[in-house]
Each structure stands twice: as C-alpha cells, then as structure tokens.
Amino acid sequence: MFQGLRTVVYPVGDLAEATAxxxxxxxxxxxxxEPFYVGFNVGGYELGFVPDGKAAGPAGPTAYWGVPDAAAAYERLLSLGAQPGEAVQDVGGGVLLGxxxxxxGNLLGVIQNPHFALPA
Incomplete structure (x- = not known):
C-alpha cells in the first residue's frame, strides 16, 4: 500500500555543481x-540526486514542491539560473503552480496550495 510521496530523485551530470x-x-x-547520491530533506520529503544520469527534460514528469508564494519562488529560481518552464498560473481553487x-535539465515545480498545510 502506498504511504505517500517520500523521495524525488533527479539525475545530474555534475553532482557537485547540482549540490551547490x-x-x-x-x-x-x-x-x-556521497559520491553516488546526495539527499536533501525538504519539509520532511527527500529531494535526491544521482550522478551521470540523463535528465528527462521538459517532457518528463514534474514534481511540485510546496511553497508559501509560488510567484516569488519561481522568480527566485530564475534568478539562480533556472530556465522558464511553465509560468505560474492559477489552476483553480486558489492553487498556483509553475x-x-x-x-x-530537470523540471522543478512549485505549488502554492491553500488546501494543504504542513502538520503542526
């Protein structure tokens, strides 16, 4: 039985550069x-990287990471050197994603969803 999302793993060509x-x-x-895997704890979920893999690119699946302000997170990622994917948009019910x-070469999604809150 599935217990929920735990880890998203992205392949990267340069593990040290991706880690930085x-x-x-x-x-x-x-x-x-470690040289074979790098893992970040992001709000209780894992974002991991493996070296020398081929990124799925824009056609691959998108993992959306919760943020308090999707527009600000999107702009910050662009300022750090990311390329635009899908601009932040309201997909209904106050949910904003981009x-x-x-x-x-990996897709990184951000989502601002008022219907989900971190457990206290």
Missing part, C-alpha cells in the same frame, strides 16, 4: 552527501 546549486535554491545543505528547468 540546490543548496543555494533550498537555502540548506544536504543531509546525505515550473522551471533547473541548470541540469
């Missing part, structure tokens, strides 16, 4: 950092 970029983007260091293409 995501450390800036997430404003934290990884909790696990995506960027990280410098390593």
């Amino acid at each position: 970029w995501y450390s800036r983007a997430l404003e934290q260091e990884p909790y696990f950092n 995506s960027v293409l990280d410098p390593f």
Whole structure:
C-alpha cells in the first residue's frame, strides 16, 4: 500500500555543481552527501540526486514542491539560473503552480496550495 510521496530523485551530470546549486535554491545543505547520491530533506520529503544520469527534460514528469508564494519562488529560481518552464498560473481553487528547468535539465515545480498545510 502506498504511504505517500517520500523521495524525488533527479539525475545530474555534475553532482557537485547540482549540490551547490540546490543548496543555494533550498537555502540548506544536504543531509546525505556521497559520491553516488546526495539527499536533501525538504519539509520532511527527500529531494535526491544521482550522478551521470540523463535528465528527462521538459517532457518528463514534474514534481511540485510546496511553497508559501509560488510567484516569488519561481522568480527566485530564475534568478539562480533556472530556465522558464511553465509560468505560474492559477489552476483553480486558489492553487498556483509553475515550473522551471533547473541548470541540469530537470523540471522543478512549485505549488502554492491553500488546501494543504504542513502538520503542526
């Protein structure tokens, strides 16, 4: 039985560069950092990287990471060197989402969803 999303893993060509970029983007260091895998704890979920993989690119699946302000998060990622994917838009019910293409060719989505809250 599924228990819910736990980990999203992105392939990257340069593990050290991806670790540095995501450390800036997430404003934290990884909790696990080895030559074969790097993992960040993002609000109780894991964002991981494996070296020397081929990114799925814009046609691949998009993992949307919760943020308090989707527009601000989108603009911040662009300022860090990401490329525009899907501009932030209201998809109904007050849900705002958008995506960027990280410098390593992976889709990174942000979502502002008033219907989901972190447990207290």
